[in-house]
Amino acid sequence: MTDTLQELGAALLAAARRAGADAADAVAVRGTSVAVDVRAGKLENAERSEGVDLGLRVFLGQRQAIVSASDTAPRTIDEMAERAVAMAREAPEDPYAGLAAPEDLAPGGQGDTLELSDPAPEPDPAQLEACAQEAEAAALAVPGVSQTQGASAGYGTHEIHLTASNGFSGGYRRTTRSTSCVAISGSGTAMERDYDGDSRTFQCDLRSPAEIGRLAGERAAERHGARRPKTGSYPVLFDERISSSLIGHLLAAANGAAVARGASWLKDAMGEQVLPAALSLIEDPYRPRASGSRPFDGEGLATRRRAIVEDGRLTGWTLDLASARKLGLTSTANAARGTSSSPAPANWNIELTPGPHSRADLIAQMGTGLLITSMIGSTINPNTGDYSRGASGFWVENGEIAYPVNECTIAGNLRDMLARIIPANDARPWLSRVVPSVLIEGMTLAGN
Structure with missing residues (x-):
């Protein structure tokens, strides 16, 4: 089984050539996300997802077609290419479709100088739950706040690699860490809500859960009446x-x-x-x-x-x-x-x-x-x-x-x-x- 995104992209292009495509490009994405929601001081929801998604675009002259899958097996890759080429044969011509000229391509670096990926380890679910609990507690401590709609904390990684038959091959990795809270003031038809949240690439840049919850509560209380x-x-x-x-x-x-x-x-x-x-x-x-x-x-x-x-x-x-x-x-x-x-x-x-x-x-x-x-x-x-x-x-x-x-x-x-x-x-x-x-x-x- 092919492991790296770059290898998956190369496999998709090779399959497209075998199926008869004149040109092609492939996008391979690997993602992981963890999200924890709390409400009324209790854990309400915890989710974790991981997966790899593949996308293949093929060209037959000025005709193009796109297929996608979340299975990386070699048989699936071959089937994707065959299906894409069959679809392209039936597609109308598009005079503006086509890949970039090779001389116009980027070097294909990984984006390390942009600091898109946090080297800090992934937080465990207990850490995320504690952050959400702290944000909600801070909101409830604000005078005038009657309840919360909940608080959330999450973390995600996103890796992408683009490979094309014009010679391009490049990718990068991105991370995200977030905390949010929604507070409510009043009751019945007089309820008002507001929120605060923060999302950063590096976890160390994220504002504190207490600050996020407090600001959500203050905003909701100010809207009362x-x-x-x-x-x-x-x-x-x-x-x-x-x-x-x-x-x-x-x-x-x-x-x-x-x-x-x-x-x-x-x-x-x-x-x-x-x-x-x-x-x-x-x-x-x-x-x-x-x-x-x-x-x-x-x-x-x-x-x-x-x-x-x-x-x-x-x-x-x-x-x-x-x-x-x-x-x-x-x-x-x-x-x-x-x-x-x-x-x-x-x-x-x-x-x-x-x-x-x-x-x-x-x-x-x-x-x-x-x-x-x-x-x-x-x-x-x-x-x-x-x-x-x-x-x-x-x-x-x-x-x-x-x-x-x-x-x-x-x-x-x-x-x-x-x-x-x-x-x-x-x-x-x-x-x-x-x-x-x-x-x-x-x-x-x-x-x-």
């Missing part, structure tokens, strides 16, 4: 916990696949102002210990630091090979993929230029308006950028937080909203999306 705010046009401050969703909408509109389909409100905005002139949006896949870091993309191209928005102007789409070919451009090495799907454009680590002021400064500046700390649902038109979402948070009067609010809706147009954002300086630097709280003046708010 929430009511609907006034209807009208007001400044809206997106808290740092949810502000990255706004930037996510911009990234989705700058995705090459959406642009190539003509389904993007930014499709004709290349070179135009999309953020205030002082702001840039930088993608950096080389940040150590960051979850979005990687040495190469899902097609074997070397990732690189780039500006998506520079000094407020949109400077580039996010492209994989297929979307780049459709648009007559060059891939930005942003292909992401799984074992059962073809590559698609995706973003790595993102950072928005911070502002000079704190969140408290922006609250004081906004006068009367809404501070949003959580959002639910969404109605977003991908062609026009029209935006509507349910929200809850705190009402601000005379530059100070007055009372908690819920059951309201905010609306606007993303192009107009993003052009007027005012960022704070409170972004968490270890996140994959480093986006501070942002203030937008003059949004429509539907409440009472």
Whole structure:
């Protein structure tokens, strides 16, 4: 039986050649995850999973097909190749399908310099349970917290290796350690909930369970007695916990696949102002210990630091090979993929230029308006950028937080909203999306 992911990838390519494929690439993934949940001081759930997943993509001319399996037996590998080639014979031609040119490939390093894998040993289930218990106990100790929805702790490893008939072979290993807690205040129909959590590549970087539980409890207690705010046009401050969703909408509109389909409100905005002139949006896949870091993309191209928005102007789409070919451009090495799907454009680590002021400064500046700390649902038109979402948070009067609010809706147009954002300086630097709280003046708010 073949053991290493590199050997599995080579076996898949050899099987594809024997089955008649003109070209192929293979993804082999080995993963382990451990998760422990507690509630009311008792262990509620403990899970551990381990497995290897294989994905094979074959090409017959401009026809392609993908198959996947979780069995690494030689017979299964041969069957995968035969099935993939048979499927490709029936697939329609795609003029944009194909592997990267050999001269464009990344060196194929393991990503060690990015510190993607923690050398510390895997925590045992008892350690994870103790962390979850400590987080829940800290939340319950906060005055005003009536109960918790539970606390969780987890650990995972993820190994990936990409092998292709154009000569590419490379892989890396990633680890994740996390703790979270959800606290509840009030009772019956007056219950309010909030949370805190942390997820890091290195276990030593993780915030303490006590801090996570305490903050979850304080947030839930602060939301007790929430009511609907006034209807009208007001400044809206997106808290740092949810502000990255706004930037996510911009990234989705700058995705090459959406642009190539003509389904993007930014499709004709290349070179135009999309953020205030002082702001840039930088993608950096080389940040150590960051979850979005990687040495190469899902097609074997070397990732690189780039500006998506520079000094407020949109400077580039996010492209994989297929979307780049459709648009007559060059891939930005942003292909992401799984074992059962073809590559698609995706973003790595993102950072928005911070502002000079704190969140408290922006609250004081906004006068009367809404501070949003959580959002639910969404109605977003991908062609026009029209935006509507349910929200809850705190009402601000005379530059100070007055009372908690819920059951309201905010609306606007993303192009107009993003052009007027005012960022704070409170972004968490270890996140994959480093986006501070942002203030937008003059949004429509539907409440009472």
